Each structure stands twice: as structure tokens, then as C-alpha cells.
Amino acid sequence: MRLFIATPIQLPFFHELKSAIEPYISGSFTQESNLHITHLFIGEGTPKDYQFSLPVPKEKIKIKGFDFFGERILFCKAYSPNIDAVYKELQKRGLVKEQKPFHPHITIARIKKIKEKEGLLNALEEFSKIEIETPFLLYLYQSILTPNGPIYKKIYRY
Numbered sequence: 001m002r003l004f005i006a007t008p009i010q011l012p013f014f015h016e017l018k019s020a021i022e023p024y025i026s027g028s029f030t031q032e033s034n035l036h037i038t039h040l041f042i043g044e045g046t047p048k049d050y051q052f053s054l055p056v057p058k059e060k061i062k063i064k065g066f067d068f069f070g071e072r073i074l075f076c077k078a079y080s081p082n083i084d085a086v087y088k089e090l091q092k093r094g095l096v097k098e099q100k101p102f103h104p105h106i107t108i109a110r111i112k113k114i115k116e117k118e119g120l121l122n123a124l125e126e127f128s129k130i131e132i133e134t135p136f137l138l139y140l141y142q143s144i145l146t147p148n149g150p151i152y153k154k155i156y157r158y
Helices: 014-024 085-092 117-128
Strands: 002-008 025-029 036-044 060-069 073-079 105-114 131-135 139-144 151-157
Touching (some): 014 025, 014 105, 014 117, 036 085, 060 105, 060 117
Antiparallel strands (some): 002 036, 002 139, 025 105, 036 105, 060 073, 060 131, 073 105, 139 151
């Protein structure tokens, strides 16, 4: 089973954001129901191997602003005082294969081409001032790949 550990995210402005930036890029948008912060991508695994106790911070996650990984991934930034606590615990357990820093984010779109960079940045600027808070929840998900995109199914709550 294809698995990952993540925090589900709801962006109340997602449809407006998508409509505002869609004219300036070609690519694919994350389905609204699939928005999340990945704490660990596991890949193929057995769910029972990942059903253990993890420290879930008793705080809210703030979401504000945008950035890019290269020019291919557009994401929302996510912050909280202890947002990396889960990642650090997963590192201690030897589950993090790549020893790179945790970069909390919510992928909005995978970009094939930016048609008009200035228009895209102007559209994003309008939404960059919005800050929302969301509960720090943590789930083990199953990712089911389909021709119409992935389906994410919560299978365990930490």
C-alpha cells in the first residue's frame, strides 16, 4: 500500500486562488480535497507498521504566503512553533530516509509552463495577505493512484 503521514488542510480561498492564477500557468492543480502538509512520504508499506504514537503539537498551524520550488511547484507556506516536531520524531525512529530539513508546505499546483510571470505574481500577491489557522491534526494516509489523480484515504489518526 502506498502510504504517507500528513496534516489535512482546508483553504477557504482555494477556488478563488485557482481561478485567479489559472490564466497564467499551464499545469495541474492539487484537488482541493487532497490539500495537506506531508510530514513523511513512506511509499509502499504496511499500515500496521506505522500505527504508533507520535507527538502531535497542541497548537494551530498558520498558513500564509506562497513560494515556489524552482518554477515547477507552487505552494502555500505553513508555520507553527513546533511544526517540525513530528519530522524530528520520525527521524529519531529511523523512518526519514533523506536527511534534509523539513520544509512544511501545501502544494497548490504543479506547473508545466508559466505563461505570464508578472500576472501570476500579481495574482498571488492578492492572496498573500490572507492568513488562516488550522488544527494540527496528523493522519496516516493511503494514496490510491488513479487515471483521474490520486485519492487519499485516512487510515489512522495519531
